[in-house]
Amino acid sequence: MGSLTSDLELEYNSNSSINLLDSEEFRRQGHMFVDFMAEYYKNIDKYPVRSQVEPGYLKKRLPESAPYSPESVETILQDVREHIVPGITHWQSPNYFAYFPATSSVAGIIGEMLSSGFNVVGLDWISSPAAVELENIVMDWLGQMLDLPKSFLFSGNGGGVIQGTTCEALLCTLTAARDRVLKKIGRENISKLVVYSSDQTHCAFQKAAQIVGIDRKNIRAIKTTKSSSYGLSAESVLSQINLDVEAELIPLFLCATVGTTAITAVDPLKPLCDVAKQFGIWVHVDAAYAGSACICPEFRHFIDGVECVDSFSFNPHKWLFTTLDCCCLWVKDPGCLLSTLSTNPQYLKNEATDQEPKEQEVRYQDWQITLCRRFRSLKLWVVIRNFGVANLRNFIRSHVGMAKLFERLVTSDKRFEVAFPRKFSLVCFRVTPSAVMDKLRTKYKNGTYDQYRQFSEEERTNEFNRELLESINVSGKVFMTHAIVGGIYVLRFAAGNSMTMESHVRAAWTVVQEHLEAF
């Protein structure tokens, strides 16, 4: 007993003399880390873009329990190199064209380092005045860059908040809309609430709707068609609303998308708002990816009508060179968020909270799900200043230019076609049905292309393109993903990664052609 106590005391005493944020250690390890990442970026195109490990690979390589004794950062970094890097899909690779890019930049990472360096918990003004005030300022800057109406800015009567992801932004706005209506009709009527989106809307919306308690059978994913370029038509929304109203349900919320995830379709905001407003529906715009492009005057028209909506969000962590996570949400009526998300516990009371909040004393804890929040505005501020609006626009334009180049390469090869019109930096393409047939005839000369036999022409084309994409991705040379819209399977080429140059785009196209030839 006696010896145990003295052991503990010994450890306590020795640990108490170690500064966990020793400035010289920070400098030494920080430099080591920066060197490590710099090497990684230098060599990033040497790795297979899509990780090639098997499921469960890491369990085989790491010990079963945590180390009892401390290990040096050198050892840990060595293990990152050996065991973690192989299991990484390299989103920052110049040959990464999958999903949408998660664009990073030196400025974005530096901002992130500052943010975790300070590691403040910006609950409210007094917990870090700069965290709150900078977020106000940056959100107004960004709102101006998007030419949002003043009613969304703090300098109007609205305001913006940086959330982690679109799903959180949707969750907060849905909750606000829900409570605004339930206050009038009584909470017992929650099962009557209906929310609207299209069959192209991101599943984040469905998830948020489920969480806020919308009955699953009242989550409408309205069918889109080729004739409206897979945008949500106001007429089909109106007829669905009419059916719901007839059934004594209550229309609550419409999520419109500018730049859908599959093929970057755009829902027409103005006509949709004209319909929604007749029924008092809250309209949110999800521009997660394409919102960034709207800082360029030539793309701004895609959000025309935004002056009529209630809330708008987009992700700078997708296409505005800011590291994960960073989703910017603006609302016209912050009071709606506050009345549903506010709490006012004693331990967070202070002089500032006792008064009506002033503009610069925004209690951001009441604008989001969580109480604690990271100093995210810092990285956005560093990015915007370090690029300048001019270069933010230039880089977006150069990414669109690369997509246009890829589009030209696709259309100049008769075996391929662009399957859906390109709007931003995403090209959706495929091998044409007739080229697929030609290929199968040559490959199976005796006519026994059995595995394709049972398929219709469309299914055969889809299956062929699916196999082609998989063979491309297995090569590790580039990474692309797919979408199926209107029954058509397409390969998605999402240009716009931070390290991608025109030469990578041309090389990617060569990879596609080579894989078709080798099929």
Ligand SMILES: *Cc1c(COP(=O)(O)O)cnc(C)c1O
């Ligand atoms: C990527 C994407 C999302 C999801 O964004 P998170 O921030 O990851 O929740 C939502 N909507 C659209 C249109 C997207 O492209």
